[in-house]
Amino acid sequence: MPAPKFIYNPPLEPHLTVLHQDDDLLVIDKPSGLLSVPGKGLEHADCLEARAQEKFPTCRIVHRLDMDTSGVMVLAMNPKAHRHIGLQFERRHTKKSYIARVWGIMEKDAGEIDLPLICDWPNRPKQMVDHERGKPSQTTYEVLERQENATRVLLTPRTGRSHQLRVHLLSLGHPILGDNLYAHPRALAASDRLQLHAQSLTLFHPTGGATLTFESTCSF
DSSP: OOOOOOOOOOOOSSSOOEEEEOSSEEEEEEOTTOOSSOOSSGGGOOOHHHHHHHHOTTOEEOSOOOTTOEEEEEEESSHHHHHHHHHHHHTTOOEEEEEEEEESOOSSSEEEEEOOEEEOGGGTTOEEEOTTTOBOOEEEEEEEEEETTEEEEEEEESSOOTTHHHHHHHHTTOOBTTOTTTOOHHHHHTOSSOOEEEEEEEEEOTTTOOEEEEEOOOOO
């Protein structure tokens, strides 16, 4: 069955939280529930890119976070910076880390998930593991805290597939709390939002090449 339709109700406050801005970069702290780019239909026009362009008209999106994922996103302020940062993502020269709270108690303190992913076409936008046709996908994880029937983990994706962290954790039997696509009913009901947060992003500045790390505090 296709994924159920959702009513888009993005948060209005804060409207836009800027972590950093210069001639080349605009770094935003995206709230959960806000699209990265416009969706289909006028009712889905409100998004991080549109809000950013209200104040910084030249900025352009470089990468995306899922609507329900919060945290650090970078936009480019000019075409040269856009090409430069885009290539960094394409060549995996950036480094990203995420915090998640997942269902159940994870036994291992750390590990790597190496499972190829592909779109589950009849049930899009869901993704699934497919060892024959899937694209290589790797995620490392480290347990930060074991709580009552939940585990807080640090995630470092080595690749950037759609829904990669969500499907990889599901494959371990530990869906992310509040995940309306992949969590079972009890894990979904455990949180009123997807408990996945882009905590940090490291990249090279388009002018001069300095290594920069931007961080956003996780609220869970």
